[in-house]
Every structure is written in structure tokens, then in C-alpha cells.
Amino acid sequence: MTKQDPQNRCFLELRNIHKRFGGVHALRGVDMSLQAGEVYHLLGENGCGKSTVIKIMAGAHPPSEGQIILDGEVHDELTPIQSLDFGIETVYQDLSLIPNLTVMENVALGEQLVEGHGRLLRTLDRARLKETATKALSQVGLNVTAELLSTIVSDLPLAIRQLVAIARAIACEARLVIMDEPTTSLTRREVENLIDVVSKLRSRNVAVLFVTHKLEECYRIGGHAIVFRDGQCVAQGPINNYSRTDLAELMTGRKISEKRYRTGAPSAETLMVLDRLEVPGRFRDVSFKLHKGEVLGITGLSDSGRNELALAIAGIKPAAGGSISVNGKPVRIHSASESIDAGIGYVPEDRLSEGLFLDKSIYQNEIALILRKLASKFGILDMKKGKEIARDISEKMRLNTADIELPVSALSGGNQQRVLIGRWLSIDPEILVLHGPTVGVDVGSKDAIYQTIQKMAEQGIGLVIVSDDLPELLQNCDRILVMSAGEIVADLNGAGANEDEIYQAMLGSVQEGAA
Amino acid sequence: MSAAGTSHNQAAANAGPGGGLSGLIAKRPEFVTLVLLMAICIAVTIANPAFLQPSTLIDIGRASVVTGLFALGVFVILAAGGIDVSFTAIAALTMYSITLLVQKYAPDLSIVVVFAIAIAGGVFLGVVNGFLVYTLRVPSLIVTIGTQYFFRGGLLAFIGTTWIMELPGEMATFGRLSLLEFETANGAIVSLPVYFLILPVVAVLTWWIMRRTLMGRAIFSLGGNPEVTARLGYNVKIVHLFVFGYAGALAGLAGIVHITANRLANPFDLVGTEISVIAAVVLGGARITGGTGSVIGTMLGVLLVVVVDNVLVMVGIPSTWQRVFVGAFILLAAAFFVTRQRKFKPAK
Ligand SMILES: Nc1ncnc2c1ncn2[C@@H]1O[C@H](COP(=O)(O)OP(=O)(O)O)[C@@H](O)[C@H]1O
Ligand SMILES: [Mg+2]
Numbered sequence: 001m002t003k004q005d006p007q008n009r010c011f012l013e014l015r016n017i018h019k020r021f022g023g024v025h026a027l028r029g030v031d032m033s034l035q036a037g038e039v040y041h042l043l044g045e046n047g048c049g050k051s052t053v054i055k056i057m058a059g060a061h062p063p064s065e066g067q068i069i070l071d072g073e074v075h076d077e078l079t080p081i082q083s084l085d086f087g088i089e090t091v092y093q094d095l096s097l098i099p100n101l102t103v104m105e106n107v108a109l110g111e112q113l114v115e116g117h118g119r120l121l122r123t124l125d126r127a128r129l130k131e132t133a134t135k136a137l138s139q140v141g142l143n144v145t146a147e148l149l150s151t152i153v154s155d156l157p158l159a160i161r162q163l164v165a166i167a168r169a170i171a172c173e174a175r176l177v178i179m180d181e182p183t184t185s186l187t188r189r190e191v192e193n194l195i196d197v198v199s200k201l202r203s204r205n206v207a208v209l210f211v212t213h214k215l216e217e218c219y220r221i222g223g224h225a226i227v228f229r230d231g232q233c234v235a236q237g238p239i240n241n242y243s244r245t246d247l248a249e250l251m252t253g254r255k256i257s258e259k260r261y262r263t264g265a266p267s268a269e270t271l272m273v274l275d276r277l278e279v280p281g282r283f284r285d286v287s288f289k290l291h292k293g294e295v296l297g298i299t300g301l302s303d304s305g306r307n308e309l310a311l312a313i314a315g316i317k318p319a320a321g322g323s324i325s326v327n328g329k330p331v332r333i334h335s336a337s338e339s340i341d342a343g344i345g346y347v348p349e350d351r352l353s354e355g356l357f358l359d360k361s362i363y364q365n366e367i368a369l370i371l372r373k374l375a376s377k378f379g380i381l382d383m384k385k386g387k388e389i390a391r392d393i394s395e396k397m398r399l400n401t402a403d404i405e406l407p408v409s410a411l412s413g414g415n416q417q418r419v420l421i422g423r424w425l426s427i428d429p430e431i432l433v434l435h436g437p438t439v440g441v442d443v444g445s446k447d448a449i450y451q452t453i454q455k456m457a458e459q460g461i462g463l464v465i466v467s468d469d470l471p472e473l474l475q476n477c478d479r480i481l482v483m484s485a486g487e488i489v490a491d492l493n494g495a496g497a498n499e500d501e502i503y504q505a506m507l508g509s510v511q512e513g514a515a
Numbered sequence: 516m517s518a519a520g521t522s523h524n525q526a527a528a529n530a531g532p533g534g535g536l537s538g539l540i541a542k543r544p545e546f547v548t549l550v551l552l553m554a555i556c557i558a559v560t561i562a563n564p565a566f567l568q569p570s571t572l573i574d575i576g577r578a579s580v581v582t583g584l585f586a587l588g589v590f591v592i593l594a595a596g597g598i599d600v601s602f603t604a605i606a607a608l609t610m611y612s613i614t615l616l617v618q619k620y621a622p623d624l625s626i627v628v629v630f631a632i633a634i635a636g637g638v639f640l641g642v643v644n645g646f647l648v649y650t651l652r653v654p655s656l657i658v659t660i661g662t663q664y665f666f667r668g669g670l671l672a673f674i675g676t677t678w679i680m681e682l683p684g685e686m687a688t689f690g691r692l693s694l695l696e697f698e699t700a701n702g703a704i705v706s707l708p709v710y711f712l713i714l715p716v717v718a719v720l721t722w723w724i725m726r727r728t729l730m731g732r733a734i735f736s737l738g739g740n741p742e743v744t745a746r747l748g749y750n751v752k753i754v755h756l757f758v759f760g761y762a763g764a765l766a767g768l769a770g771i772v773h774i775t776a777n778r779l780a781n782p783f784d785l786v787g788t789e790i791s792v793i794a795a796v797v798l799g800g801a802r803i804t805g806g807t808g809s810v811i812g813t814m815l816g817v818l819l820v821v822v823v824d825n826v827l828v829m830v831g832i833p834s835t836w837q838r839v840f841v842g843a844f845i846l847l848a849a850a851f852f853v854t855r856q857r858k859f860k861p862a863k
Contacts, residue, residue, distance in 0.1 A: 099740060109732055
């Protein structure tokens with residue numbers, strides 16, 4: 001409306017973009033076009049390729065196939081500086097702040113770098129550095145003091161880092177501001193402020209691409225919805241044309257979202273009891289019972305304390321207060337190995353950095369927990385038995401390869417996750433804590449993982465799934481505990497609950513949007 | 516929700532390292548180096564007041580130049596998240612080959628030109644390091660261990676193994692040029708040589724590059740998080756070439772200073788001292804994992820190592836013990852800096 005020429009309004013276009021990471025086909029032919037002054041909401045489940053498409057626009061990844069068209073000019077890939085030069089500013093999901101530089105430098109260095117088209121042999125304009133940083137930081141609602149400006153970013157709490165990353169993106173004159181889940185750890189007041197910032201950008205004819213899982217924010221801001229599923233764009237149009245259920249269906253694909261995997265029921269026998277568990281500043285007063293053969297879901301926003309709770313049960317970041325007992329006996333869990341001794345297995349959220357030895361074979365990964373059991377008293381491994389066990393696990397987990405000598409790095413994300421979960425089958429755990437078991441996993445692997453979860457429950461294992469994937473919890477759990485601000489705020493029946501109800505509990509007192 | 520998160524701004528105010536002594540130490544780790552240095556100096560002075568004589572101080576100054584130049588190069592590479600152990604080999608290779616060339620072809624060459632050639636040679640060898648580290652994506656420790664052997668082996672195998680006792684022309688006289696000169700009580704003449712000036716000049720230049728240019732920020736940024744640095748539009752390749760080239764330049768410079776000060780060119784010199792140079796930089800507060808450190812801290816670290824190396828003898832501590840002291844200081848500093856990190860870096 002502000003620009004006259006309708007053809008020029010589309011300033012960025014993606015054509016048939018594909019992206020492969022080794023075996024993972026993350027984007028499968030994405031077409032998108034963005035217009036100035038418009039707000040877009042990129043929606044989709046975890047792992048559907050939202051961050052990847054953003055990184056391609058920002059020049060952080062080259063596409064494997066396809067074209068990026070900037071103002072009519074066709075590019076096969078962008079470099080970061082090209083993208084910045086064009087006016088694309090990004091708030092990355094991982095924030096991408098430089099931990100050892102100050103807040104001021106993180107926010108405002110980019111301006112001078114881009115001005116010189118990336119040339120580094122220039123003196124810093126320190127006065128302008130301060131001016132730019134101060135302006136951007138106050139726009140995101142921070143109280144700018146000399147102390148804040150000179151604070152090293154790694155000394156900041158997460159929420160402020162998130163605001164600093166947003167400030168960096170709006171510090172320069174941009175044409176497109178991309179925000180990948182910028183509100184995960186913000187308070188309501190800060191979210192309100194961000195919504196303000198977005199409408200100001202829009203009024204200056206800047207386009208905004210917003211990624212969030214909080215649908216009510218999208219409805220409040222308005223604009224276009226772009227829905228991704230499994231690396232493809234499945235819908236695009238004004239967001240008010242879609243209801244919440246429409247969007248949920250588009251994101252998940254109907255069939256998968258409706259099927260409930262959980263058919264069994266837990267036994268009456270109590271397996272694990274948590275009593276007023278606490279990690280100061282993270283969560284407090286967490287008490288619940290887990291029965292044999294029960295599948296218990298725990299969810300909440302990422303700052304709700306759910307992650308810390310999982311780490312405390314696993315002994316990785318032990319609890320400071322309260323107690324845990326297994327089979328009626330109190331257990332002391334101050335380290336991961338004490339947790340294993342208590343019969344508790346833990347499948348970490350970040351399988352790449354915490355769980356798997358990527359360059360080692362499937363076999364070696366699957367027997368990693370039972371090396372001591374396999375070794376003779378002279379320390380020599382019983383390879384034959386190990387391989388037997390590994391083959392058995394691979395079969396149970398329905399890996400797509402029978403070759404247990406293959407390095408894990410050659411597997412797709414879903415299959416890697418199956419190896420990681422399968423490893424625990426080798427020690428016969430009584431309790432298994434799964435942290436984000438299907439993050440970054442495709443639909444087919446999800447199916448296999450869910451079936452395994454149910455099979456383990458049938459065998460009497462007590463499972464705790466910590467996840468923000470609500471359909472996953474609804475499909476698999478007997479009970480769902482919702483955490484908010486460090487406490488359990490709801491205890492819902494998995495069969496009867498719905499996503500809305502869980503969202504309500506997660507967000508505390510937030511009212512419904514204009515759905 | 517609201518109760519948990521209303522106070523981000525207050526949190527921001529408290530988030531930085533707290534005030535007082537611990538805050539100062541967290542922000543300026545070189546403060547610890549300074550305290551340690553002063554403590555040693557005071558202890559030595561009490562044990563033997565002769566320490567405060569101008570002649571001792573001048574000795575320390577002279578002895579700091581070569582280590583100091585090396586250390587500034589190491590600091591720049593550490594700040595970028597790398598490490599270099601080949602700089603002594605670069606220095607040895609450039610100094611010896613240039614001396615040979617000058618002796619043979621241009622004995623009257625001006626010392627300024629000699630320095631220029633040495634710096635150019637050092638830059639070239641350094642850039643080779645940088646290029647290999649960048650393109651092979653191998654840890655720089657491995658690459659520079661390789662090039663150290665390569666440069667040194669090349670020197671000894673192809674260029675020469677004999678000492679050059681008679682330096683040509685200005686190379687021989689430059690080391691004797693003095694800034695100030697005086698006689699001590701016992702009649703010996705001590706002088707502060709002109710080449711001493713090189714260190715403060717280079718230190719200021721390094722400070723300026725690291726603090727006042729975009730390159731300096733890019734170097735720290737690379738040391739903080741290389742992947743993100745590339746994502747933010749910095750040309751990571753140029754930064755690699757720059758830091759290794761710069762360290763190479765300082766190594767070339769230090770090599771010539773070393774021979775003019777000693778008035779002889781020994782191809783077996785220097786290599787083997789890199790660990791104590793790296794120790795000096797780490798004692799100055801730079802983390803071995805990269806992304807931190809300062810010029811002032813590096814200079815204090817160098818002084819600390821030089822003082823321990825040179826003056827413990829004055830209080831009757833045998834020279835064999837000096838290494839034990841340096842080692843103890845490093846462990847002490849390491850323990851200290853690690854606790855500091857635990858305390859001030861909130862767990863991720
Ligand atoms: N650097 C990478 N290497 C390998 N696989 C990746 C990488 N980045 C993303 N992926 C995979 O690509 C898919 C899409 O990921 P992503 O774009 O982060 O999803 P989203 O942001 O929508 O949650 C996932 O399966 C993920 O595991
Ligand atoms: Mg993402």
C-alpha cells in the first residue's frame with residue numbers, strides 16, 4: 001500500500017530451495033516470496049526446517065538446490081555479508097551472540113562492518129557504536145546504563161541475551177528482520193514491547209518474519225501465515241483465515257496428529273516418588289509419583305524449569321533439595337552414574353553433543369552403557385555377545401540398516417535418535433527419562449520411536465517424556481504435568497486433555513487470542 | 516509467570532560481575548598478574564636490596580624484548596582462539612637466512628631494511644600457517660607443530676648449522692646503540708639499548724589494533740565463537756591470515772633483535788622457548804581456550820616470567836629452581852582463573 005509498483009513489492013523470493021545435511025533432507029523444494037512492510041509468521045513443528053530456511057536467507061547455509069532472488073537478482077547462495085548488505089537482519093534461534101564481547105559491541109558492531117562491506121582494516125567509530133547500541137537497546141525495552149553496555153554477554157541471564165539479540169537485529173536500517181523464536185524466554189511485558197517493535201518496523205516498510213510456537217502472539221500481531229511441514233511449505237495466506245485447529249492440522253498433518261499410540265494402562269504399583277524436589281532459581285516443590293508401566297509427560301515453556309527437572313532426575317545437574325525414591329527406597333542422585341545405578345536411564349535432548357559418538361559405529365554406540373558388563377576380568381570385551389546385543393537392539397528399534405558397523409554419523413536424525421534410545425534397552429532400566437525424544441526427527445522415525453516407547457511401557461518400564469511437542473505428549477502419555485515458572489501447575493489426563501488446555505496452563509494467566 | 520520474570524532490568528544490573536575486588540579481578544584478570552609481580556619484587560627487594568638498582572631493572576628490560584615481541588604475537592593468536600608454537604622457528608629461520616644473505620650480498624644494508632625484510636619473511640611464513648589452519652580446518656596446535664619442524668628442519672638442513680660470529684655492518688652495531696648509559700658504583704657500564712624501544716612501540720600498535728579497529732573485534736569474536744563470527748559477516752579467512760601473519764611479523768622482528776642483541780647468529784637458538792612465551796601470555800590472563808586477554812596483561816606476564824628467570828638468583832635461589840617457580844605460578848594462576856570462570860560465567 002505504501003509502495004506504488006506492485007511488482008517491486010516482492011523484494012525477496014525463494015525458488016525451489018532444497019537443503020540436505022548428510023542424510024537429512026531438511027528442505028524439500030520451498031517456494032516463498034516476501035513483500036516489504038508485511039509481517040510473516042513461519043509456523044511448523046520442531047524440525048520441519050524453519051531455522052534452516054532462515055539460515056539460507058541469512059547466508060549462514062548455502063542451499064543444496066534452488067535460487068534466492070533479491071530485488072530481481074538471482075543468486076545460487078548468499079554469503080552472510082551479502083545478506084546483511086541487502087538488509088536482512090536475523091535473530092537466530094541460538095541467538096548467535098559473541099559470548100566474550102560486550103553488549104554494546106554485540107549490538108552495534110555489525111553496522112560498521114556492513115558499512116565497509118566486510119572490510120576489517122578500519123578503525124572503530126566508538127561514539128557511534130555507543131549511540132547505535134543505546135538506541136537499539138532502549139527500543140527493546142532495556143534500561144540502558146553504562147554498566148549494561150560494557151557487560152560481557154556471557155555474564156547475562158538468558159532473557160536479556162534474547163533482548164540483546166533482538167536489539168542487534170534492529171540496530172541497523174533493515175529491509176527484513178527475521179526472528180527465530182525470539183520470545184521463548186521473555187516475560188509478558190517484554191513480549192508486549194516486542195509486538196510494539198514489530199509494528200514500528202512494519203510502519204517503516206520493513207518486512208518481519210516471525211517464528212514462534214505461541215499462536216496467540218501470531219494472532220495478536222496479524223499478517224501472513226506460512227506453514228511448513230517436513231521441509232515443505234504447505235500453506236500460505238492471511239493468518240486470520242486460519243483457525244488454531246486449521247494451523248495445528250497443517251503443521252502436523254492430520255493422520256499423525258490424531259492417532260493415539262497409548263493403548264495400555266499403568267499398573268498400580270508405584271515405581272518412583274519425587275518429593276518436593278528443588279533446584280533453587282529453576283524449579284521448586286516438584287512432587288509426583290510414577291507407576292510401573294506408566295508414561296508420564298512433562299511440559300512447559302523452555303524457562304519453566306522442565307529441562308532442569310529432567311537434568312536433576314538424571315543426576316546431571318542434581319537437585320539441591322527434596323528427595324527421590326525408587327521402589328520405596330530413597331536414592332541419592334548426585335551424578336549421572338548414581339542415577340544409572342538407581343535404574344534410571346536418560347536420553348538427552350541434544351543427542352549430537354551429549355549422547356552419541358558420531359564417528360563410532362552403531363554397535364559401539366549401542367553397547368556404550370554395558371562395556372563393563374561385557375568385559376572379562378582382564379578387561380577384554382566379549383565382542384560376540386556385544387554384537388548380538390547390538391543386533392537385537394537395532395532390530396527392536398527398527399533401524400533402517402542392518403549394518404551395525406556403520407558410523408552413526410551416516411544415519412538420519414531419526415535413526416540416530418533410535419540408536420540413542422535403543423542403547424538404554426541394553427541395561428534394562430526401570431525408569432527412562434526421554435528429553436525431547438523427537439526433536440529434529442521426521443515423521444516416520446517419530447512413529448517408530450513412539451511404538452518403542454509404548455512397548456517399553458508394556459514391559460513395565462516407567463517412562464517420563466519431557467517435551468514441548470504437545471501432540472507427542474497427547475498421543476503417548478497417561479498423564480501430563482505442566483510446569484510454569486518452576487512449579488507444576490497442572491496435572492492432566494493424557495487421554496482427555498487437548499492442546500489448548502495445555503497451552504493455557506503453560507502460559508499461566510494469558511487469555512485466549514483472537515482465534 | 517509474572518512473578519518469575521518481572522525483574523529483568525534489575526537482573527541486568529546485577530548480572531555483570533559484582534563490584535569490589537572480585538568484580539575487578541573478573542573484569543581485569545591482569546590485576547592478579549600485577550599483584551603477583553609486585554609481591555615477588557617486594558620479596559626479592561627485602562631479601563636483596565640490590566634488586567632495585569638501575570642496572571638490574573635495565574637487565575630485565577633488555578631481557579623482556581624478545582620474549583615480549585613473541586608474546587604479543589601469541590596473545591593475538593590466542594585471542595582468536597588459536598595457538599602457535601612455530602613462531603620461534605619462524606624467528607630462527609628468518610634471522611639466520613637474512614644474516615647469511617646480508618653478509619654475502621649486501622653487508623652495508625641499512626638496519627631498517629634488514630628489519631623490513633625480516634618482517635616480510637615472518638609475515639610470509641605466518642600466512643602459510645594461517646592458510647593451512649583455515650583450509651585444513653585442523654587445530655592450529657597441530658598445524659604449527661608441523662610447520663615448526665618444517666621451518667626448523669629446513670633451516671638446519673638447507674641453510675646452515677654453523678654460528679655466524681661476525682655480524683655484517685649495521686647488524687653488528689645496532690645492538691650496541693644505547694639510549695642511555697651510565698656507570699655503576701662498581702665501575703661497570705650499563706646501557707639501555709635502542710632496540711628496547713621496539714617493544715613499547717609494538718605493544719602500543721598491538722593494543723591499537725586489538726582495541727580500536729574492527730579487525731581487533733573480529734579477532735576476539737573469532738576466539739569467542741568461530742561459527743557465529745562467520746554468520747555475522749566477518750571474513751574468517753582474512754582474520755586467520757591476519758593473526759598468523761601478524762605473529763609471524765613479530766617473530767621475524769624478534770629474531771633480528773635477538774641476534775643484534777647477542778651479536779651472533781646461532782641457528783639453534785630460540786626454538787624451545789615457545790612454552791615459556793605461551794606461559795607468559797597465559798599468566799597475563801589470556802585463556803588458552805581463546806577470546807580473552809589484553810596487551811597490558813601480556814606485558815605483565817612477560818615481566819613476571821623474565822623476573823623469575825633473571826632475579827631469583829639474586830636471592831640465592833638456584834637457577835634450576837626457577838622453572839619450578841614458573842610452573843607453580845602457572846598452576847596457581849590456572850586454578851585461580853578457573854574458579855573465577857566458574858563463579859562468574861553462569862552455567863549454560
Ligand atoms: N547443521 C545441521 N546438521 C545436520 N542436520 C541439521 C542441521 N541443522 C538442522 N538439521 C536438521 O534439519 C531439520 C530441520 O531443522 P530446523 O530447521 O532446525 O528445524 P526447526 O527450526 O523447524 O525446528 C532437522 O531434522 C534437523 O535435525
Ligand atoms: Mg528452529
